[in-house]
Amino acid sequence: MSTPATTPLTAGTRRLIPLNHALPWIIAAVCLFILPYVFDSRSALTIMNQMAITIVFALSYNMLLGQGGMLSFGHAVYMGLGGFFCMHLLNWVEAGLWLPLPLLPVFGGLFGLFFAFLIGSFSTRRAGTVFAMISLGVGELVAACSVIIVIFFGGEEGISGDRTMGPEVLGWDFGPQEQVYYLTALWLLIAALGMFLYSRTPIGRVANAVRDNEERAEFLGYSQRHVRWMSFMASGFFAGIAGALFAINFEILTEENLNLTTSGSILLVTFLGGVGFFVGPIIGAIVFTLLQTVLSLYTEIWALYLGILFVATVMFFPGGLAGLLAMHVLPWKLGKIGHLVVPYAKMLIPALAFVLSAAAVLEILFHKRHAGLGDHEMNLYGITFDSHGAMPLITVLAIAAVSLFAIVKLAPGLKAAWDDATHMGGHHG
Amino acid sequence: MKSVKKLMLGVAVAGLTATASFADTIKIAFIDPLSGPFASTGTNGLHQYQFAADAVVNENGGVLGGMNFEIVPFDNKISPKESLIQLQVAIDQGIRFIAQGNSSGVANALTDAIAKHNSRNPDDRVLFLNYAAVDPALTNDKCNFWHFRFDANADIKMDALTDVIAQNDGIKKIYVIGQDYSFGKAVAAAAVGMLGAKRPDIEIVGNELHPIGKVKDFTPYARKIVASGADAMITGNWGSDMVGLGKAVIENGFEGPIYTYYAAGSGITAAIGESGKGRIRLIAEGQINPPVSDEASAMYKAYKAKHPDGNIDQPRIFNVIGMLAKAIEGAGTADDVVAVAKQLEGMEYQSIWGSKLFMRPQDHQLIQDMHIQVHTDEGVEFDYDGSGFGVVRESTVSMASMDIATTCNMERP
Amino acid sequence: MSLFIVNILDGLVTGLLLFMLCSGLTLIFSMMGVLNFAHASFYMLGAYFAYQISLFSGFWLGLIVAPIAVGVIGALIERYGLRRVHKYGHVPELIFTFGLALLIEEAVQFFWGKSQQAYEAPEALDFAAFQIAGNTFPAYKLFMIFVAMGLFLVLLYILTKTRVGMTIQAALSYPETVQNLGHNVPMVFMGVFGVGTAMAGLAGVIAGPVLGTFPGMAFLLGSIVFVTIVIGGLGSLWGALIASLLIGWIQTFAATYNVRMEDILTSLGFTKPEPIWDSAWQDLWTLTLPQIGPILPYLLMVIVLVVRPQGLFGKRET
Known part of the structure; x- marks a missing residue:
């Protein structure tokens, strides 16, 4: 048993956590409720909102990629169009339409569904490359339209509105970030539960069958095209909800909500988290948002780290972060998870040293190349030094080399421990 | 999890x-x-x-x-x-x-x-x-x-720019081109309106918008501009759209002045280089060459000492x-x-x-004062992008558009 | 009329440049089933390598060395990256190349910074070859045409007259059979990937001075390369050539001829609402052909795929 996910796309609804029980959902709800008491600054709330939106979006994307086997390069279209429509709705609310803000995501979802219905009618006829390329083409077309059709999309500056203009709900006008957080969290739960339940329905399960073997599904009497179309519409619906939540949080939608960069990054998020598991996209969305928002405060070359992380994930852990966690389910069930603690702890030190020193090498080289002349002073991990001197570079290179050596030396021990932990039987099985 | x-x-x-x-x-x-x-x-x-x-x-x-x-x-x-x-x-x-x-x-x-x-x-x-x-x-x-x-703002810059163009009797035909978004449209509208008021005899031989950041090769646009017989062109392009347009127009035989908003610094000056000498003009605030004072000169030198590849x-x-x-x-x-x-x-x-x-x-x-500056390597005390080329002031409109109308209706706390 | 001839020539330059990228990409796809998302990134690497070399020894050495360097990097990536991912299936492979594209862009910024680089055409070619009604045609563009044509002829020769080429051609049509015949398919894969990326690198070397050498250059060209080979038909070299030229000309002519929706609508008997900025149809009335020029290839691709999923000249379905 090496990796459980040698073909990461073959198990869309595998479970890391028993989601068909109520307990995980209740725990999640309680966590979502408590979080603002732990992190109460507005920026933390904004980042958590951003995470929640990305989670809904990534989960809806995984309905296509993970559960339906459809690779889309234009999923931002459905989130964006849902969001744009909601922004117009908000402006109509400001003009006098009666609509409580918490209901807005329903309409965003319906609008996303409507467009998924239209575009899916021709794009889902085939799977594979044809579907991927049509999604790319449609994505590019809609993004280009957003600059041309100014009356709906507002051109390059987008359209904005004010979320506080609707009727108050329970005394909330949704001005403060905290109120918006609870609204977003509520919809996160609803949407996640909805998507989970969808995957349990017969139509959701048939989507897996079509993904794995189109012909067999046809023989069983399911039109593969209709199944794909249904998944596509369901996915469009939840993407539209994510768009509505975006409209509520940021009160502005622009071309970037539709373009290929956004579509590409949700692919990245989903794959990073792991397409084979329901919770994969959730983990991916959290990690990605943190990397993008927090890491970029500390280093200019955050996108380089992100690229390395992503490529390394595809190469070494195609099951994504969730796949990595799932590998430990077996040792857990065998009651041998404890056997891994010591080898992991041993490995942790050189691994951490290697990552930090390798990053330091990059940072020093980058500083040397791009900082202003005479700006030799550099601060890394709280240490200030001269980036142009040879010593710092030699030091971190030496640390990197030593830690790499240690990793190589420790690897067989870890592998033995792993084999032991994943096999039944006694200590020396 | x-x-x-x-x-x-x-x-x-x-x-x-x-x-x-x-x-x-x-x-x-x-x-x-x-x-x-x-x-x-x-x-x-x-x-x-x-x-x-x-x-x-x-x-x-x-x-x-x-x-x-x-x-x-x-x-x-x-x-x-x-x-x-x-x-x-x-x-x-x-x-x-x-x-x-x-x-x-x-x-x-x-x-x-x-x-x-x-x-x-x-x-x-x-x-x-x-x-x-x-x-x-x-x-x-x-x-x-x-x-x-x-x-x-774009209107003020165009006001100053058209003041200068209006004094140039050699210009009879002008081509206006820009990026297809709010700013590009604002530049085009201002150019057409203000030229019409100041020099009704100037013919706008082209007025068009191209998609922003999506044009890989500006050659077809350059062909059109040359074929239109324009004496001068105006563009609000920036970034790689500016470099691409400027280089293509010059390479393909356009002879007249090119009036721009953003054709300087950030690698653009170096990328245009020799080909745009005496041709590319820039409407901007702040005079770099020749330096206005010893103090300004010292300031720029200090900046250069810190960022030799950088520009003010x-x-x-x-x-x-x-x-x-x-x-x-x-x-x-x-x-x-x-x-x-x-x-x-x-x-x-x-x-x-x-x-x-x-x-x-x-x-x-x-x-503030607006200056028309020309891209050149002569009389440049402080160049851009370390390229030897820079911008030199040609003419100035002082306190440009001091009384320009505004629709602003500001609420004060 | 003279403008028309100039446009034909300009479109030819764009189309042939596109073909230099598409030919490598379609070879890679046909052999390995991988849509290489990072293909345009190798094009960018070619331009940057050539720029770096040109700082020391001028343009011509870069013309030779840069594509080789790019090809070697491509082959190494195939050997140590793509081959590893191959066993997981095509989607992870595609996602791998997608990540690679991001990584290469970041790496380029890491080394060369974010500004446009002053990578210039050689001075020997810095003159006007000829002039048509005031429009000059730079000698460098003639040079580009010759290089692209030369590459196409060499490719054609290798594919039709040499043993290696026969194997590749056979693999284009019958990948499984060739494998069963005992050819060293992994080695062929690595070779094809290396050569394909080297051709993209060569395209970058000669396009860099004209289209600009900056970190966004790959992204700007990336998806259009896909669109071209999909329209032409995946796996068809002739299809790639024809689609490249078609898109080159579409883009050139769409940018040149200012067909306005206003004229079309008026000739159809509609009256323009006044004032136009107050009308719900303002965007339709002010639409022009140059505005939508860059998205025409995408529109064409969607239509082609819906009507004929194997592309214009493709034989087998994707």
Whole structure:
């Protein structure tokens, strides 16, 4: 048993956590409720909102990629169009339409569904490359339209509105970030539960069958095209909800909500988290948002780290972060998870040293190349030094080399421990 | 999974609090692209801000009896969404002054968000120092009390530019081309309207918009411009769209002057190089060549010593810092932004780059001298991009558009 | 009329440049079933390598060395990256190349910064070859045409006259059979990937001075390359050539001829609402052909895929 996910796309609804029980959902709800008491600054709330939106979006994307086997390069279209429509709705609310803000995501979802219905009618006829390329083409077309059709999309500056203009709900006008957080969290739960339940329905399960073997599904009497179309519409619906939540949080939608960069990054998020598991996209969305928002405060070359992380994930852990966690389910069930603690702890030190020193090498080289002349002073991990001197570079290179050596030396021990932990039987099985 | 979530949020919050504010400096958030395709402009701007803060304020004893300015960079990846997130992070760090300039789209998002934030959170209001976004709407229909623009807007620049063109009797036909979005459209509308009023005999032989950032090869556009027989062309293009258009037009045989808004610095001067010599003209504030004074010359030399590959291609950044410092001194506080804003309104200030400055109180648009500058390597004391080429002042419209009308109807706190 | 001839020539330059990228990409796809998302990134690497070399020794050495360097990097990536991912299936492979594209862009920024680089055409070619009604045709563009044509002829020769080429051609049509015949398929894969990326690198070397050498250059061209080979038909070299030229000309002519929706609508008997900025149809009335020029290839691709999923000249379905 090496990796459980040698073909990461073959198990869309595998479970890391028993989601068909109520307990995980209740725990999640309680966590979502408590979080603002732990992190109460507005920026933390904004980042958590951003995470929640990305989670809904990534989960809806995984309905296509993970559960339906459809690779889309234009999923931002459905989130964006849902969001744009909601922004117009908000402006109509400001003009006098009666609509409580918490209901807005329903309409965003319906609008996303409507467009998924239209575009899916021709794009889902085939799977594979044809579907991927049509999604790319449609994505590019809609993004280009957003600059041309100014009356709906507002051109390059987008359209904005004010979320506080609707009727108050329970005394909330949704001005403060905290109120918006609870609204977003509520919809996160609803949407996640909805998507989970969808995957349990017969139509959701048939989507897996079509993904794995189109012909067999046809023989069983399911039109593969209709199944794909249904998944596509369901996915469009939840993407539209994510768009509505975006409209509520940021009160502005622009071309970037539709373009290929956004579509590409949700692919990245989903794959990073792991397409084979329901919770994969959730983990991916959290990690990605943190990397993008927090890491970029500390280093200019955050996108380089992100690229390395992503490529390394595809190469070494195609099951994504969730796949990595799932590998430990077996040792857990065998009651041998404890056997891994010591080898992991041993490995942790050189691994951490290697990552930090390798990053330091990059940072020093980058500083040397791009900082202003005479700006030799550099601060890394709280240490200030001269980036142009040879010593710092030699030091971190030496640390990197030593830690790499240690990793190589420790690897067989870890592998033995792993084999032991994943096999039944006694200590020396 | 939960533990992962917890761990990650723990990391996030550690991150957010580790940079928490210290009260001994006055912080200015610089929210502009520091990664991605427009990063060179953003990084250049950041260097100018950091240098200006040191040279104008910190090395002269700071403000309010010794408080220094500190520029805190935030990378918005030129995305409105990221800008709004970074704005929240900046506000949470106790920052009260937000500087941004690249892209009117982002500026629109920020000015809107800041107005909403200030009305929802009266206790920690912030000011928006817009140093480069020139969409006229920002000081007209979309103006608000918290927004101050230190660059001349697109209409003001076109007003000055057409004044100069109107005096050139050799120009009979003009081609107007720009990027297909709000700013490109504003430039085109202003060009057509103002030329029609000042020189009705000039024929607009072409007026078109091309998709922004999507044109790989400008040759077909260049062909059209040459074939139209235009004597001169006007463009508001920036970034790689400017380089591509400028090079293609010159390469394919266009002979006349090319009037631009943004054809200098950030690698553009070096990329255009010899081919655009004496041809590319630029309407901008702030005179670099010849230096207006020994002080300006010394300032530029000091900057070059620090950033030999860099340029002072946005001299107005020094005005932002200088005027903000003066306003904070005048208000006697850096925490009450309403008092600082009231000081900025109507402020007169002498720029180190040789112009009188006046912040119009009715729309918060800075009024200043506008210069037509030419791209050349002759008489260039300070070149751009280390290329030997730079811009030299040709003519000046002083206090351009002092009385230009505004539709701004500002609500004051 | 003279403008028309100039446009034909300009479109030819664009189309042939596109073909230099598409030919490599379609070879890689046909052999390995991988849509290489990072293909345009190798094009960018070619331009940057050539720029770096030109700083020391001028343009011509870069013309030779840069594509080889790019090809070697491509082959190494195939050997140590793509081959590893191959066993997981095609989607992870595609996602791998997608990540690679991001990584290469970041790496380029890491080394060369974010500004446009002053990579220039050689001075020997810096003159006007000829002139048509005031429009000059730079000698460098003639040079580009010759290089692209030369590459096409060499490729054609290798594919039709040499043993290696026969194997590749056979693999284009019958990948499984060739494998069963005992050819060293992994070695062929690595070779094809290396050569394909080297051709993209060569395209970058000669396009860099004209289209600009900056970190966004790959992204700007990336998806259009896909669109071209999909329209032409995946796996068809002739299809790639024809689609490249077609798109080159579409883009050139769409940018040149200012067909306005206003004229079309008026001739159809509609009256323009006044004032136009108050009308719900303002965007339709002010639409022009140059505005939508860059998205025409995408529109064409969607239509082609819906009507004929194997592309214009493709034989087997994707």
